[in-house]
Amino acid sequence: MNPSFASCSDAELVLAVRRDRADAAFSVLYDRHTPRAFQTAWRILGGNEHEAEDVMQDAWVRAVDTLDTWRNGQAFGAWLRGITAHVAIDRLRRERRIVFESDVELPAPASPDVIDLETAIASLAPGYRVVLVMHDIEGFTHEEIAERLGITAGTSKGQLFKARRAVRVRLAANTAGGRND
Amino acid sequence: MTKNDDYRDDEWAPEEEAMFASLPRERIPSAELKARTTEAVRHHVGATTIERGLSRNTFILAAAACLIFIAGAAIGFAAARRMARSPDEPPATASNRAVARSDAPILILQPEGHVVWY
Numbered sequence: 001m002n003p004s005f006a007s008c009s010d011a012e013l014v015l016a017v018r019r020d021r022a023d024a025a026f027s028v029l030y031d032r033h034t035p036r037a038f039q040t041a042w043r044i045l046g047g048n049e050h051e052a053e054d055v056m057q058d059a060w061v062r063a064v065d066t067l068d069t070w071r072n073g074q075a076f077g078a079w080l081r082g083i084t085a086h087v088a089i090d091r092l093r094r095e096r097r098i099v100f101e102s103d104v105e106l107p108a109p110a111s112p113d114v115i116d117l118e119t120a121i122a123s124l125a126p127g128y129r130v131v132l133v134m135h136d137i138e139g140f141t142h143e144e145i146a147e148r149l150g151i152t153a154g155t156s157k158g159q160l161f162k163a164r165r166a167v168r169v170r171l172a173a174n175t176a177g178g179r180n181d
Numbered sequence: 182m183t184k185n186d187d188y189r190d191d192e193w194a195p196e197e198e199a200m201f202a203s204l205p206r207e208r209i210p211s212a213e214l215k216a217r218t219t220e221a222v223r224h225h226v227g228a229t230t231i232e233r234g235l236s237r238n239t240f241i242l243a244a245a246a247c248l249i250f251i252a253g254a255a256i257g258f259a260a261a262r263r264m265a266r267s268p269d270e271p272p273a274t275a276s277n278r279a280v281a282r283s284d285a286p287i288l289i290l291q292p293e294g295h296v297v298w299y
Contacts, residue, residue: 021223023219023223036207037207038207038210039208049210051212056210057221078223117204160191
């Protein structure tokens with residue numbers, strides 16, 4: 001981490017990146033906010049490390065390109081996570097992996113082993129997973145999710161309902177499996 | 182009961198919420214990603230700067246060309262008006278009589294005697 005920028009606020013770093021295209025300032029900003037945003041991308045993409053890294057790179061490029069839309073006082077990390085989620089969703093949509101229109105058949109758990117919550121979320125259908133991660137973990141409202149996904153708030157609520165049910169099914173199967181052992 | 186009420190019944194129980202709260206908030210990507218991202222940002226920003234510079238130069242050139250054209254047209258128009266109003270010069274159009282004279286065949290007129298009637 002560059003010592004001259006290490007103690008700077010996000011606003012100062014953003015200004016340095018915008019005005020001087022300072023690599024050192026970008027480096028500090030990157031180190032400070034990437035781990036949290038990367039976790040978001042990783043979860044939305046179902047735990048695919050490689051895809052999450054591609055999304056993270058694209059998200060930073062888009063963020064730097066639109067730095068003038070970031071307002072001082074707004075949490076930079078939350079702003080970056082919003083962009084990251086958007087890029088991840090774009091990727092899923094482009095590859096037609098998200099289905100919202102109808103009920104999605106719940107895939108059977110990959111293995112009879114005990115799974116944790118993270119694995120249960122990762123195994124959800126993308127349409128469920130995106131809404132669950134954005135609402136229950138990232139704290140987006142249904143209106144915000146609806147806007148980003150191009151669906152109605154009602155559809156977002158419906159997807160969340162089914163996603164929660166699917167997570168419970170997986171975790172319950174877990175418990176039943178544990179009892180059988 | 183509405184559909185939204187059904188959805189509300191599906192809130193997480195406190196122990197489930199605790200599970201969500203215990204999920205890791207951060208994940209460290211590979212070290213290679215930082216170098217890759219920095220390079221991508223630098224390349225993209227550089228390309229954007231060049232594009233913006235080009236479009237600005239193109240705009241300035243187009244504006245300058247328009248100004249030169251308008252100035253030239255205005256000067257030409259003003260000069261034409263000044264020439265048309267000049268009082269020293271004869272009118273540019275010939276009279277009908279002058280045209281008739283120039284078109285008529287050349288006649289050698291002989292002096293003739295005049296008859297005076299009383």
